Amino acid sequence: MTEIDYQDLPWPVREDITAAQRRAWNRLGRAGTWLTGAERIAIAGEARNAMNCELCQARKQALSTQFVKGSHDHLGQLSTLEVEQIHRICTDPGRLSRSWYLDLRDSGMAEERYVETVGVIATTVTVDTFTKGLGLGPWPLPTPRPGQPSRQRPIAAKRELAWVATLTPADAVGTPDADLYAGRPTAAHIYQAMSLVPAEVKGFFDLVTNQYLPPAAMMDFDNEYRAINHAQIELVAGRVSALNQCVY
């Protein structure tokens, strides 16, 4: 398997970024909580493929996604529901709606698999956008490893905060997933978003810590931690989020 390595670039990539992406890639190919390694790699591959889907491109240009009917251009490894989930999240995230999510769920999408799929997409998008930004092609996806998903749903997860069930810091106390919040009484909603599958939160926030900032550094405006300062970081983040029409 090709290992993520940026040493040949003309610009220095922090070693903690490289290490976090290697951990993410290693995790991508292994069985998760609800998906096998092969399923996770199929999802990552479909996430890449979605960017070339003609239906998605037509929908993206339409005033409403409902106006454009058709079938996704897909790789044939996943169900119709999974393809719809992956393509919409990848190509038009700003127009996802509660009714769209409920349609998927009512059609048979298990929310645990949905959330883990979100985590796989997020990992893939993070690494792929980084390489694109630096003028590189995407890294080969890792080879799937054998193994079965653990299928452990947090016992205190409930539908309250978001469309999907989440585990709040308060409800996590005293459960096997208490370590997700490490005793903290509160957490940003973005941290709770994938808490139905704690392993995805931990994995994705490993990337957050190293590509963005560690939690303690986010509000520490007396010190700078990167080659761009807090204001510059937030300007980049804000611009990307505005282009994605992300309300959060």
Added chain:
Amino acid sequence: MTGTDAAGDGGVANGRKLIRFATAVLHDDASELAAARMDIADTMGGAALTDTAAVAALFNAIDRVADSTGIPLEDVKAAATVDFRAAIGINDFAAASEKGGAS
């Protein structure tokens, strides 16, 4: 890192270059992305370029996590940003009324 660009930089040093890169990395014009990349590398340095790419990449993913799970903005953040969210048009985004709550 000193010097603030003219209007369009968000009031941030080298803001115009950063906005240019963040815009280009989300689109498909390879030559524009290459130019935006070199603009940062040549003036802010290679480390600034790779850290900018890291942040842009991370938020391209975070947005998808937020939008696909339907999490709402925290109340305290919503209250603190109510004025400028309206002013800069965030409230007009398609999903502005879609987030939060049990389904």
